[in-house]
Structures are given as structure tokens and as C-alpha cells.
Amino acid sequence: MSQVLDTPPAPAPFPPRGTDAEDPAVLAARYGLTVSGARPSLPAYVRRLWQRRHFITAFATAKLTSQYSQAKLGQVWQVATPLLNAAVYFFIFGVLMGTSRGVPDYIPFLVTGVFVWTFTQSSVMAGTKAISGSLGLVRALHFPRASLPVSYCLQQLQQLLFSMCALVVILLCFGVPPTASWLLVVPALLLQFVFNTGVAMIMARLGAHTPDIAQLMPFLLRTWMYVSGVMWSLTHLTEGKGFPPIVITLLQTNPAAVYIDLMRFALIDSFTADQLPAHVWAWAVGWALLAGVGGFIYFWKAEETYGRG
Structure with a gap:
């Protein structure tokens, strides 16, 4: 009994190099394929980000809710944390170092500065880790990566609004009456939110490619806090000390100081316009x-690199 073995067919010859059959661009065009994760145009990117607005809001709210979910006091820490920071700064700077001398309504002055500064500080820190800390989400889903730093800044804005309720109570307890100028809080906070989001996007791109920046940021932010007049009045600090005019201008017009001063001017009647730098709203x-x-464009230019490598 014999067994017949079939001869396998000869393999098809490879197409010669340079033909359309092996050109990826031609094949992609023929079958309507596009590059996965390719950066869209700036107008298209803005439209896609706007389409994800509900995701951004829900993500920010969920992060805020879960932030203190393991703590016994829960969401009370949203208000207690900045208040405890203000109490520490009051003891060190207001009592021991005497920076409260000559500053009317020092406790409302200090608490306002701490709350507003915490908003910027937390937004920048969260933005630094927005991409590097969410690599699983970035690699699993296709969405505008700017959604992450925007949502983290929105989370910090929501937390600030909780803190503002405590701030209003403090202002009333220390005899600061509500006035029409309190309405200026709305445009001041909106401008600060835009600024914070832009800086967070810059830091998100830098942090995505250089994770060590997250370790450096606390030192840079602490230095920024000290030159922004959180615990003391920049006007009293520089008055009669012989500082060059350029140094005084740089201190008073640095962005954190500008937004802190605007909030103090809006909320505290003893913080008058002569303590504001010239053209403060323009700044x-x-x-x-x-x-x-600038931060949005800088972040968008590296859109297709996030989560790679």
C-alpha cells in the first residue's frame, strides 16, 4: 500500500521593492486607514475637547469625591486642609515673625491668600502628573489628552469653591461686611482658572517626558509662594527697604500675587486700591x-507623543 504525498505549492513571489503593493502610504490611502493617535489640527482639537466637556466635568467631580473617601472626616478635609495651613502660617509669620503688624484684618488677609495660592499650587502639581500618572487611561482610550489637565484644574476649582464658603464665614466673623465688590470674585477666579490651566498643560507635557520634574516642583512652588505675598503684604515688605523699582514691579506683577491681590481687593474692604499694582486687571x-x-498650544503640539514609549 503506497501513500501519495502532495507537493506543497510554491510560495508566491514577493513583490519587487518600490511597487505600490509594499508602500504603506498607498495601502493606507487605498483602504482609508489613518495614523492612530495622530495630532489633529488645532481647530479640530478644540472641537473634540469641547465634545468631551461632560467627561471632563464628571472626571473632575469623581476625583474630588474620591480624594478623601478613605478618611474618617471625608470631604471635611477639603476645607480643613487650607484652614490648618493658614493657622500654621499665622502662628509662624503673624505671631513669631510679626508680619501681621501694619496689616488690617490680617486673618482674613492671610486666609484669602492661602486659599487662592492653594488653588494655583494644587493645579500646577496635579497638572505635572496629569499624563504620567494616568498612563493606563491614556494608552487604553483615544481622547484629547488635554482633557486630563483641564479636569484636574476643574477639580481644584471645585475644591476652592468649598473653601470659599469657609472664607465667607471667616470674613463675617472678623467684621468684614459683604459689599458689591464681592462680585469681582467671579472674573478674578475665572482668569485665575485659565492661567492655572495653561500652566498645568505646560507642566503636563514636561512631566510626561521628564517624570523627575514632579520631584522638583514642590521646591519651586514653595519659592514662588514666598515671593507672592501669601503671608505678608508686599507693599509693606518693600516700602522703604531700598529695593530697585524693577524688583518691586516683578514682585507685584507676578501672576500669583496679581490674583491674590485681586481677591483681597474684592473681599476685604481694608485692602484698598492703592495697594494694588498699576493696571492690575490688565496684568x-x-x-x-x-x-x-500658550500652554494649550504647547500641549497640543506633543499630542501624539503622550503615552508612547
Whole structure:
């Protein structure tokens, strides 16, 4: 009994190099394929980000809710944390170092500065880890990566609004009456939110490619806090000390100081207009546009690199 073995067919010859059959661009065009994760145009990117607005809001709210879910006091820490920071700063700077001398309504002055500064500090820190800390989400789903730093900044804005309720109580307890100027809080916070988001996007791109930046940021932010007048009045600090005019201008017009001063001017009647730098609203709008627009474009230019490697 014999067994017949079939001869396997000869393999098809490879197409010669340079033909359309092996050209990826031609094949992609023929079958309507596009590059996965390719960066869209800037207008298209803005439209896609707007389409994800519900995701951004829900993500920010969920992060805020879960932030203190393991703590016994839960969401009370949203208000207690900045209040405890203000109490520590009051003891060290207001009592021991005497920076409260000559500053009317020092406790409302200090608490306002701490709350507003915490908003910027937390937004920048969260933005630094927005991409590097969410690599699983970035690699699993396709969405505009700017959604992450925007949602983290929105989370910090929501937390600030909780803290503002405590701030209003403090202002009333220390005899600061509500006035029409309190309405200025709304444009001041919106401008600060745009500024914070822009800086967070810059830091998100840097942190995505250089994770060590997250370790450096606390030192840079602490230095920024000290030169922004959180615990003391920059006007009293520089008055009669012989500082060059350029140094005084740089201190008073740095963005954190601008937004802190605007909030103090809006909420505290003893913080008068003569303590504000010249053209303070122009500075606030300028910083918001520079950081917001510039940071958004800077982040968008590296869209297709996030989560790679």
C-alpha cells in the first residue's frame, strides 16, 4: 500500500521593492486607514475637547469625591486642609515673625491668600502628573489628552469653591461686611482658572517626558509662594527697604500675587486700591491669555507623543 504525498505549492513571489503593493502610504490611502493617535489640527482639537466637556466635568467631580473617601472626616478635609495651613502660617509669620503688624484684618488677609495660592499650587502639581500618572487611561482610550489637565484644574476649582464658603464665614466673623465688590470674585477666579490651566498643560507635557520634574516642583512652588505675598503684604515688605523699582514691579506683577491681590481687593474692604499694582486687571487678563493660549498650544503640539514609549 503506497501513500501519495502532495507537493506543497510554491510560495508566491514577493513583490519587487518600490511597487505600490509594499508602500504603506498607498495601502493606507487605498483602504482609508489613518495614523492612530495622530495630532489633529488645532481647530479640530478644540472641537473634540469641547465634545468631551461632560467627561471632563464628571472626571473632575469623581476625583474630588474620591480624594478623601478613605478618611474618617471625608470631604471635611477639603476645607480643613487650607484652614490648618493658614493657622500654621499665622502662628509662624503673624505671631513669631510679626508680619501681621501694619496689616488690617490680617486673618482674613492671610486666609484669602492661602486659599487662592492653594488653588494655583494644587493645579500646577496635579497638572505635572496629569499624563504620567494616568498612563493606563491614556494608552487604553483615544481622547484629547488635554482633557486630563483641564479636569484636574476643574477639580481644584471645585475644591476652592468649598473653601470659599469657609472664607465667607471667616470674613463675617472678623467684621468684614459683604459689599458689591464681592462680585469681582467671579472674573478674578475665572482668569485665575485659565492661567492655572495653561500652566498645568505646560507642566503636563514636561512631566510626561521628564517624570523627575514632579520631584522638583514642590521646591519651586514653595519659592514662588514666598515671593507672592501669601503671608505678608508686599507693599509693606518693600516700602522703604531700598529695593530697585524693577524688583518691586516683578514682585507685584507676578501672576500669583496679581490674583491674590485681586481677591483681597474684592473681599476685604481694608485692602484698598492703592495697594494694588498699576493696571492690575490688565496684568490679570494678560497672564491668563499668555498662559492659557500658550500652554494649550504647547500641549497640543506633543499630542501624539503622550503615552508612547
